[in-house]
Amino acid sequence: MTTKPAARPGRPRDEATHRAILRAANRLLHEAGYGGFSIEGVALRAGVAKTSIYRRWPSKGALLLDLYMEGLAPAALEPSGKKVRQAFAAYLNQTVERLKDAGWSNTLRSLVAEAQNDPALARLVRDKVIEPRRADGRRLLEHGMKTGEIRKNVDIDITLDFVFGAIWYRLLLGHAAVDEAFARRVTTALFKRIGNDLPMP
Amino acid sequence: MTTKPAARPGRPRDEATHRAILRAANRLLHEAGYGGFSIEGVALRAGVAKTSIYRRWPSKGALLLDLYMEGLAPAALEPSGKKVRQAFAAYLNQTVERLKDAGWSNTLRSLVAEAQNDPALARLVRDKVIEPRRADGRRLLEHGMKTGEIRKNVDIDITLDFVFGAIWYRLLLGHAAVDEAFARRVTTALFKRIGNDLPMP
DNA sequence: CATAAACGATACGATGCGTATCGATAATAA
DNA sequence: TTATTATCGATACGCATCGTATCGTTTATG
Numbered sequence: 001m002t003t004k005p006a007a008r009p010g011r012p013r014d015e016a017t018h019r020a021i022l023r024a025a026n027r028l029l030h031e032a033g034y035g036g037f038s039i040e041g042v043a044l045r046a047g048v049a050k051t052s053i054y055r056r057w058p059s060k061g062a063l064l065l066d067l068y069m070e071g072l073a074p075a076a077l078e079p080s081g082k083k084v085r086q087a088f089a090a091y092l093n094q095t096v097e098r099l100k101d102a103g104w105s106n107t108l109r110s111l112v113a114e115a116q117n118d119p120a121l122a123r124l125v126r127d128k129v130i131e132p133r134r135a136d137g138r139r140l141l142e143h144g145m146k147t148g149e150i151r152k153n154v155d156i157d158i159t160l161d162f163v164f165g166a167i168w169y170r171l172l173l174g175h176a177a178v179d180e181a182f183a184r185r186v187t188t189a190l191f192k193r194i195g196n197d198l199p200m201p
Numbered sequence: 202m203t204t205k206p207a208a209r210p211g212r213p214r215d216e217a218t219h220r221a222i223l224r225a226a227n228r229l230l231h232e233a234g235y236g237g238f239s240i241e242g243v244a245l246r247a248g249v250a251k252t253s254i255y256r257r258w259p260s261k262g263a264l265l266l267d268l269y270m271e272g273l274a275p276a277a278l279e280p281s282g283k284k285v286r287q288a289f290a291a292y293l294n295q296t297v298e299r300l301k302d303a304g305w306s307n308t309l310r311s312l313v314a315e316a317q318n319d320p321a322l323a324r325l326v327r328d329k330v331i332e333p334r335r336a337d338g339r340r341l342l343e344h345g346m347k348t349g350e351i352r353k354n355v356d357i358d359i360t361l362d363f364v365f366g367a368i369w370y371r372l373l374l375g376h377a378a379v380d381e382a383f384a385r386r387v388t389t390a391l392f393k394r395i396g397n398d399l400p401m402p
Numbered sequence: 403c404a405t406a407a408a409c410g411a412t413a414c415g416a417t418g419c420g421t422a423t424c425g426a427t428a429a430t431a432a
Numbered sequence: 433t434t435a436t437t438a439t440c441g442a443t444a445c446g447c448a449t450c451g452t453a454t455c456g457t458t459t460a461t462g
Contacts (some may be wrong), residue, residue, distance in 0.1 A: 010438025013429040014268030017440080035318040037416060045233040055422065064358070083304070112373055116310050117236040122375060130376045158367065159459040168357065172313055173374040173375065174323055175331045188361040194393030211407025212459040218409080239449060250410040255451065409458065419451080427440070432433100 013056075020046040021053055025067055030103040033111035039063070061114040061121035067107050067129065071098075084144035085191050088163075091136075092183035095167060099178045109172060134160050163190060214257075215236035221247040223256055231304040235311035242263070252267075262315040268308050269330065272299075285345035286392050292337075293384035295359055300379045310373060335361050337360060364391060 024046035028037055039060055043050040057063040063071060084091070099105045111129075115122040137160045144150030170178045225247035229238055240261055244251040258264040283291070298305045312330075316323040338361045345351030367387060371379045 009430045010330050109317050113314040116314040126376050130374050150386050155386050155390045158386045160368055161367035162363040165370030166362035169362055169366030169369045172333050185359045189356045210461045
């Protein structure tokens, strides 16, 4: 049962306006990057009044966060039937694939930059972006410990800091590409270390 | 031989003004964080005209970068006589010690945030902050490979991404503290993996 | 004494955030 | 039908800040 719009009095929000804003925001991040990203620019490109944006999102950062949540596919970081190593590789490949899109990487970079100014946004980023991923990763590693694929004495928190940290580090500091080769090397390096060296079946 | 000020014509730059600006900037980053950091605020607190700041630094980001370079101690990440593991631990402890200072961590967070807007600054950050540290780390790991302390088949680049990435990740996303416990766990996790498990002498 | 550059003070243009106000429009409720 | 209510686009505003320009003053060199 999809909850009906609740039928409040007054003119309802135009769903098309909502989508137009997100589309325009994405396009602007593609073309101009974070430096050229502004609410007023989004309004202009969406053919929408600035008011209509601020009616939906309380701040620039909130819009960026929604922009991230919007394009979010269900996490591949789950202990399906696959081996833990395969699940990790799949997650990394999916992440890398997404980050090849300039709009997407700009969204994330902008979100973090904005969060440095805005403690409330920083909290939201942790709660909606960082922690869910860490929870997935933690669950996967614990699953691997049960199956024997992961050593018992691995420091899970630090391992997650290594993997996610490497991605954010490359994304935000830009010293090297976040690409397929990177994904492969991370997986290899990780499992050369935390793996239990089981013979491949 | 310290190169004398070159004795150009005209009134020389006041060295005290220079220091007053850096001190005020540091203080402002302590008190107000990145959100409250502005060139005009620095000028006010330094008792200096805004002009005198822009005469020395072309942009806000350039000032932040100099603020970082200013407090920079010589890197502890060097293959002195010590074991590689000890050198790593020393570097991490030094880093953590510095990042406990709010002004210092604000400087770095602000620098990265600013660099997301400013490609020229991003380049400078890579050249002056990121790459020198990576070069130190790389040298240390290669040294360890020669002494047998580090396995030969370790992926150095990815290892550096893990270690530095974990630090930046915690610093910028703020999901967990960058403290002594973190430093210890990183060292342990790292050498549990890349170490050659030599018996301790 | 002439030249040249830094100094503080101040004003300025340009952006961009987020708020406020407007009449018009599209829905519900009586 | 009519009253109410919320959204719509448009526009103006206050505010902060960046970075530039200008000016008279000060401190150095030649």
